[in-house]
Amino acid sequence: MFSHIDPNVYDQQLIEKQHSMAVLFDEFNGPEFELYKSEPLNYRQRAEFRIWHEGDDLFYIMFNSETKKKFRVDQFPVASILINKAMSALIDHVQDKPLLRERLFQVDFLTSLSGELLVSLLYHKQLNDEWQVQAQELKTFLNTIAPSDIIGRARKQKVLLGNDFITEKLTVGENTYIYQQVENSFTQPNAKVNEQMLLWAQQVTAGIKGDLIELYCGNGNFSIALAQNFDRVLGTEISKTSVNSAQTNIQANNMKNIDIVRMSSEEFSQAMNGERAFRRLADFDLTAYNYDTVLVDPPRAGLDPASEELVSRFERIVYISCNPETLKDNLKQLTKTHTIEKFALFDQFPYTHHIETGVYLTRK
Numbered sequence: 001m002f003s004h005i006d007p008n009v010y011d012q013q014l015i016e017k018q019h020s021m022a023v024l025f026d027e028f029n030g031p032e033f034e035l036y037k038s039e040p041l042n043y044r045q046r047a048e049f050r051i052w053h054e055g056d057d058l059f060y061i062m063f064n065s066e067t068k069k070k071f072r073v074d075q076f077p078v079a080s081i082l083i084n085k086a087m088s089a090l091i092d093h094v095q096d097k098p099l100l101r102e103r104l105f106q107v108d109f110l111t112s113l114s115g116e117l118l119v120s121l122l123y124h125k126q127l128n129d130e131w132q133v134q135a136q137e138l139k140t141f142l143n144t145i146a147p148s149d150i151i152g153r154a155r156k157q158k159v160l161l162g163n164d165f166i167t168e169k170l171t172v173g174e175n176t177y178i179y180q181q182v183e184n185s186f187t188q189p190n191a192k193v194n195e196q197m198l199l200w201a202q203q204v205t206a207g208i209k210g211d212l213i214e215l216y217c218g219n220g221n222f223s224i225a226l227a228q229n230f231d232r233v234l235g236t237e238i239s240k241t242s243v244n245s246a247q248t249n250i251q252a253n254n255m256k257n258i259d260i261v262r263m264s265s266e267e268f269s270q271a272m273n274g275e276r277a278f279r280r281l282a283d284f285d286l287t288a289y290n291y292d293t294v295l296v297d298p299p300r301a302g303l304d305p306a307s308e309e310l311v312s313r314f315e316r317i318v319y320i321s322c323n324p325e326t327l328k329d330n331l332k333q334l335t336k337t338h339t340i341e342k343f344a345l346f347d348q349f350p351y352t353h354h355i356e357t358g359v360y361l362t363r364k
Contacts, residue, residue, distance in 0.1 A: 005077050005351050007040035014347055017355050021345060024324055028331060030340040030359075036196040038347040043190045045168075047079040048108040049087075058095055060087065060107070078350070082111045085145050086119065093141050099134045110183060113191050116166040117148040120183055127152045127159050135161055151183055165245070167252075172198045172225050178252040179219060185241045186218055190348045197346050197358060198225040201295070201318055204342055204360040205229045208316065210290040215265040215307065216297050220246035222320070223260070224253050226295070233258040234289060236268045259284065265296075265307040272310070292316060302326025312337050317361040322348075324357055331359070339364050 018033060049060035052070070060073040075084050086109055094100045106122035119142065121135070135150055139161050142148035149162030158164075165182040172195055181187040188194035201222055205212070206229055217223050217235030219242050227233050237243050237260060246260045261280055263271070270276040272286060294311055296303065297320040303311060308330055311317055317338060321327035331340070338361035346356040 005041075010040040010350060013351060017347065017353075018345060020353075021324060021355065021357070024328060025331075025343070028335060028340055030343045032343075034200070034342065034344040036193060036200070036344060036346045038190055038193050038350050040350060041077050042079065042081050042084075043192060043350065044076075044079045044083070045112060045191045046108070046110045046187070046189050047076055047083055048106060049073060049076075050106050051104050053101075058091060058101055058104075060091070079109070080111045082115065082117055082146055083109045086111075086117055086142060086148075089142060089145055090119065090138070093138055097134050097138075099131045100138060108183070110166055110181065110187075111146075112166045112168040112181070114167065114169045115146050116168075117142060117146045118151070118163070118166050118183055119148065120151040120153060123152065123154045125154060127154050127157055132159060132161070135159070170195050170198065170225075172202060175225075175228075177224050178249065179221065179224070180245045180248045180252070181219065182241055182245050185239065185245065188221065188348070193346050193348050193356070194221070197320065197344075197356065198222065200344050200346075200358055201226055201320070202229060204318065204358075205293065205316075208293055210292040212293050212295060213289065213291060213314070214295045214297075215268065215311075216299070217246060217260060218242045218297070220249045220258070220260065222295055222297065223258050224249055224255060227255050227258050230293070231257065232289065234284070235260045236263050236265060238262065238264045265298075265310065266304065269306050269310040293318070296320070298326075300326065303330045308333050315363045317359075319359040319361070321357045321359070322354070324355065327357055327359070334361060337364060338362060 052059055052061045061070045062073050063070050103123050103125040105124055108120040110118040135152055139148055139150045151164055152159035165180050168179045168181050170177050211232045212230040214223050214235040217237045223233050223235045243260055243262045250258050263280055271278055271281055291314055293316040294314040295318040300323040312334055341362050342360040344358040348356040
């Protein structure tokens with residue numbers, strides 16, 4: 001698989017991924033893959049770099065995941081144009097500012113299609129008032145490039161200059177949705193491919209109606225885009241930060257038919273089975289929901305057996321996966337009760353072996 005970044009080989013690397021996926025999922029005799037491409041360059045809206053100090057010089061480094069060898073990174077062509085601009089500007093500004101550069105070991109960048117920038121500076125030292133003054137000067141400088149906020153992090157310390165989130169605007173079909181994306185919480189890194197994923201999910205669930213149950217709903221990425229297709233949406237998510245963002249995003253998009261509850265898929269299964277009572281569900285009548293459609297976007301480990309069993313109860317399943325291997329394992333069980341109707345490949349991570357997949361299944 002290609003490991004170097006070259007737009008001239010983009011189509012070839014995608015063909016290789018398509019072939020490897022065809023081999024991996026051959027046993028299911030599913031439909032032909034729907035293929036969704038990425039931009040060949042500047043597609044990532046977030047990136048993080050270690051900082052290397054070498055005498056008076058200061059620069060970004062990354063590590064080869066296999067050899068662990070470090071290499072210098074002055075520009076990162078897969079990252080957004082805004083990240084690349086900010087990379088150069090930040091290093092140039094910090095270079096002669098001892099308070100900002102001393103014991104700085106990592107910089108994280110988060111940007112949006114709508115042109116916002118959030119920079120996190122990570123230190124092996126405590127951050128004092130003098131640091132904050134210089135960090136404010138850096139923020140003012142970066143504001144000449146884009147609306148910018150800065151977070152300083154050290155052991156048991158978080159110094160916030162502005163917001164700790166950006167506001168993303170995603171266009172899905174004829175609609176534009178607003179999403180708060182918080183530093184250090186999960187968001188889809190390839191925003192343009194995310195738009196394609198949301199549109200695909202909208203299309204496969206068009207005309208279904210009834211209610212949607214979403215496990216691992218994150219900040220409401222899918223819930224908000226799919227709400228138009230359903231009478232009600234109930235999302236579950238274990239991360240408190242993501243739940244808070246989801247609630248913010250529901251209000252920002254003026255959604256009236258979405259509820260989010262903070263609980264794991266295992267806990268939700270227990271609640272559905274009547275095995276446990278949860279205070280968090282005191283305001284919800286789970287028996288009132290129409291459990292016909294479920295959407296899952298699990299972590300790389302895939303669905304655990306309990307969640308697998310829960311999902312298999314639904315008439316329709318939309319499964320978004322970031323790990324084809326665990327998806328394959330789950331499909332071995334789910335295809336005992338369901339048929340694969342649609343299978344999509346989303347090239348979220350060009351020039352790597354990773355690929356995002358979407359599967360739509362209906363009960364046999």
